[in-house]
Amino acid sequence: MSLDASARWRTGARAALAALLAVVPASALGAPRFGDFPVPAIHHGATARPLLADAHSRNYATRLHHAAAGKADFAGRYVLATWGCGASCTMSAAIDAKTGVVTWLPFTVCCWDADVDAPLEYTPDSRLLIVHGARNEQGGGTHYYQFDGKRFAEIPTP
Structure with missing residues (x-):
C-alpha cells in the first residue's frame, strides 16, 4: 500500500x-442516562382517575388515587405512585395521566445503600427508571429499566 x-x-x-x-x-x-431515553412531550393537564382494572390495583386504590392528584412526573405522561411496604421497602406503579391505566413495577425495592437518597430515580422527560437496591428482596445494586407505556424492561449494563 x-x-x-x-x-x-x-x-x-x-x-x-x-x-x-x-x-x-x-x-x-x-450506565444509561436519562437523556438516552427522551419522551416526545410532557403531559401538563390534569391526571385521569386511576383505572382499578385488577385486584392488585383495587387493593391499593387509596394510594393510587392519592398519587393521581399530582402531575405527570415520569416518562412524559405518567405519575409514578410510590409508597412504603415495610421497613426500607417501597412498591410502585405508573399511572397514565391521560387514560388512568395503571402499570405496576413488577417488584418491590428494598435494602438500598445508606448513601442513596431515593430507591427510585426518574424524571418527567425520560422513560428511564433507575432502581437502587434489592428487587423482591433478591440481590442488590443499581438496575436500569426502560418504560414503554406497558412494561418496565430491564436494560442490561456491563
Whole structure:
C-alpha cells in the first residue's frame, strides 16, 4: 500500500469510527442516562382517575388515587405512585395521566445503600427508571429499566 493510500485509509477509518461512536447510545458505553431515553412531550393537564382494572390495583386504590392528584412526573405522561411496604421497602406503579391505566413495577425495592437518597430515580422527560437496591428482596445494586407505556424492561449494563 502506498503512503497516500495508507493515509487515506487511516483518515477513512477514523471517520468511520467517529460516525459509529456518534450513533452508539451512551448506555452502550456505560450506565444509561436519562437523556438516552427522551419522551416526545410532557403531559401538563390534569391526571385521569386511576383505572382499578385488577385486584392488585383495587387493593391499593387509596394510594393510587392519592398519587393521581399530582402531575405527570415520569416518562412524559405518567405519575409514578410510590409508597412504603415495610421497613426500607417501597412498591410502585405508573399511572397514565391521560387514560388512568395503571402499570405496576413488577417488584418491590428494598435494602438500598445508606448513601442513596431515593430507591427510585426518574424524571418527567425520560422513560428511564433507575432502581437502587434489592428487587423482591433478591440481590442488590443499581438496575436500569426502560418504560414503554406497558412494561418496565430491564436494560442490561456491563
